[in-house]
Amino acid sequence: MTATEGLLVPPGQGRIMETPAQRVTFKVTGTHSRAASTFEVVVPPGFDVGAHVHTRSEELFYVLEGELDVLAFEPRIRTPDHWQRWESASGNRVVRATPGTVIVVPPGCPHAFANPTDTPAKVFFQASPPPDHERYFEELLEILGSGGAPDHAAIRELRARYDIEQLTPLRHR
Numbered sequence: 001m002t003a004t005e006g007l008l009v010p011p012g013q014g015r016i017m018e019t020p021a022q023r024v025t026f027k028v029t030g031t032h033s034r035a036a037s038t039f040e041v042v043v044p045p046g047f048d049v050g051a052h053v054h055t056r057s058e059e060l061f062y063v064l065e066g067e068l069d070v071l072a073f074e075p076r077i078r079t080p081d082h083w084q085r086w087e088s089a090s091g092n093r094v095v096r097a098t099p100g101t102v103i104v105v106p107p108g109c110p111h112a113f114a115n116p117t118d119t120p121a122k123v124f125f126q127a128s129p130p131p132d133h134e135r136y137f138e139e140l141l142e143i144l145g146s147g148g149a150p151d152h153a154a155i156r157e158l159r160a161r162y163d164i165e166q167l168t169p170l171r172h173r
Helices: 133-145 152-163
Strands: 015-019 022-028 035-044 056-065 067-072 093-096 103-105 112-115 123-128
Touching: 015 133, 035 133, 067 133, 103 112, 103 152, 123 152
Parallel strands: none
Antiparallel strands: 015 022, 022 035, 035 123, 056 103, 056 123, 067 093, 067 112
């Protein structure tokens, strides 16, 4: 691709990585953009990414299908579990995001999402700057693809390398 050519990724195309915990389709990578990496993420029922925060990264989520519980604020108190019960100093609480909902997460803002329903959710997800989230997804899906309960120590170490401070645990059925 040259500077005079764009990138067109047809529906259903892109590099797909899949485990029982998540399906990620790489749509735009750092090879194609200096601004952001873009993914289509299928979030299965019972998946909870866990509350976390980035010091450098900015993220954007757009719910395409299904529903997710979403957090994008600093809570009064960062409890080590159950981010779904958190509340901000201004009274913000976790919301149920439905198709068409946009969530923008600036650096330093705690955030999380979980699929509490029995139906998969699909999200358009963009992370800036690239390519950190590309590499993170590759390594995370390798850990989650090993089967059984998540290896929390391995996930903690992985996240520390990719500007992710984990506040509550990642979970999946």
